[in-house]
Amino acid sequence: MNVPVLLVGNFLSASGGSRGVCEELALRLSASATKVLTTSNKPNKILRICDMLRTIFKVRHEYKVAQVDVYSGPAFIWAELTCALLRSLKKPYVLTLHGGNLPRFSKEWPKRVTKLLSFAEVVTTPSRYLLEQMIHYRGDLLLLPNALDxxxxxxxxxxxxxxxxxxxxxxxxxxxxxxxxxxxxxxxxxxxxxxxxxxxxxxxxxxxxxxxxxxxxxxxxxxxxxxxxxxxxxxxxxxxxxxxxxxxxxxxxxxxxxxxxxxxxxxxxxxxxxxxxxxxxxxxxxxxxxxxxxxxxxxxxxxxxxxxxxxxxxxxxxxxxxEQHDWSVVLPQWEALFQSIAKSRLSDHHHRDVFRSNENEALTPMTKRRSL
The missing domain is CATH 3.40.50.2000 (Glycogen Phosphorylase B;)
Structure with missing residues (x-):
């Protein structure tokens, strides 16, 4: 079964903007029977970040994994805010790096960038350029190229x-x-x-x-x-x-x-x-x-x-x-990534539950002995 996902980025084509990579990914995942939630389509930047935060919290029971686009400049702030909320909700998320200016921005704000990237389950990049430029801030970046049909x-x-x-x-x-x-x-x-x-x-x-x-x-x-x-x-x-x-x-x-x-x-x-x-x-x-x-x-x-x-x-x-960028090549990689993260998180919860169960079993005799 495909993992329900929340995609956090700019979904602005309906208001006259161009259809970005995030929108294309949402359409492709939906077509492959994945439940996809998206945010945000608000043209105003302030309203957009408010809508992102509201949606992340409102539909928190409907998605297993989130994916967040990361750009440089003021847009970096909404990545920081949305990821902070996702962490507070204990939701695993993937970051996707975008933009030719991101390496320059990262040199100006290395601590902010390193902190943001460190908390993500996986950080993806669509180009070898960003992979080489950003690997200093996190060493296990994953290359997932931009795709088209x-x-x-x-x-x-x-x-x-x-x-x-x-x-x-x-x-x-x-x-x-x-x-x-x-x-x-x-x-x-x-x-x-x-x-x-x-x-x-x-x-x-x-x-x-x-x-x-x-x-x-x-x-x-x-x-x-x-x-x-x-x-x-x-x-x-x-x-x-x-x-x-x-x-x-x-x-x-x-x-x-x-x-x-x-x-x-x-x-x-x-x-x-x-x-x-x-x-x-x-x-x-x-x-x-x-x-x-x-x-x-x-x-x-x-x-x-x-x-x-x-x-x-x-x-x-x-x-x-x-032809190397066709969705038939790239989409299965995204699906496998989301499934792997959800499975890993489920496995972590299972191990913690088993640990707590074993821990309780170990404490029970002690409790009984004390009562005697």
Missing amino acids: LQRYECKIRDPAQPKLVWLRAFHEIYNPSLAVRVVRFLADKFPEVQLTMIGPDKGDGSLKQTQNQAYALGVADRITIAGGVPKEKVGEWLNRGDIFLNTTNVDNAPVSVIEAMACGLCVVSTNVGGLPYLLDDGYNSLLTPSNNAEAMALATRRILTNPALGRQLSKNGRTKA
Whole structure:
């Protein structure tokens, strides 16, 4: 029988946010007949943490194991608070580390991070990058990669790749969307048919407006289509409108968007930051360039457009890499982990009950002798 679980993270797709890894995990577990409880879908951050704490306590008799997402910055606080409550309720929990900024945050707050990680039954990480960076705070981290449903992504080997570029991320400064616009400007003279489709929600920090303004200032606005956020089930369709995927981020870990692009067979050109060189192999399934360097990214894109053999190789090898992240491979690992923790906790309770029973049996004769 599958173990009932509570997933604590950001479930914000219903309010316009993108569907994160935690939401995907909840859907997959539910589809496999696991009872899944989730929190929280509140857009407001204060209301979200309140809802997380309320749910953890309210449904405490309905789950055996909890899983908590851990991010850096202010979000780290809700991990600390929710885990403190879970410990007070004697509920075992798994922590899952996220975000390219977490190693930097951990160096600033090593005691907080070490304390949080030490109390978890298991700490998982979706990337070798975070595994290597965070192993100093707990030595037995478990690698469980981000996953996707390959059936959603039609693969087309790019042979040859055309100057149709795609960018997929939220419009936020850490993802540096305006870099993609500058890449188009560098390519426009040599490849007058170049087009860029940008997919993703506006996170409200001004990055979307800045990107639009730069497109007009550089004279390439007519070459750029901003699609906004799209439903998860439509991502593959939108990606396949292009041949080359630009990942312009300044900070990253193991982005699902890049894995999705590889699943579709797009040729990936990415900044060489954070966990990306752990996920991507330069010259084999991608081309990596320095961060915030439009000319270098444009030159890498040009290599693909002028060398069909290179584009074909990146396309095929990218798809092979993505196949390692299919839910059919990753989901059984999550199910086995939750079952192992629940079984271990049940075994601990059994041993304690046996100990108490034996202890009582040993004390009974003593009590009787005293009464005599």
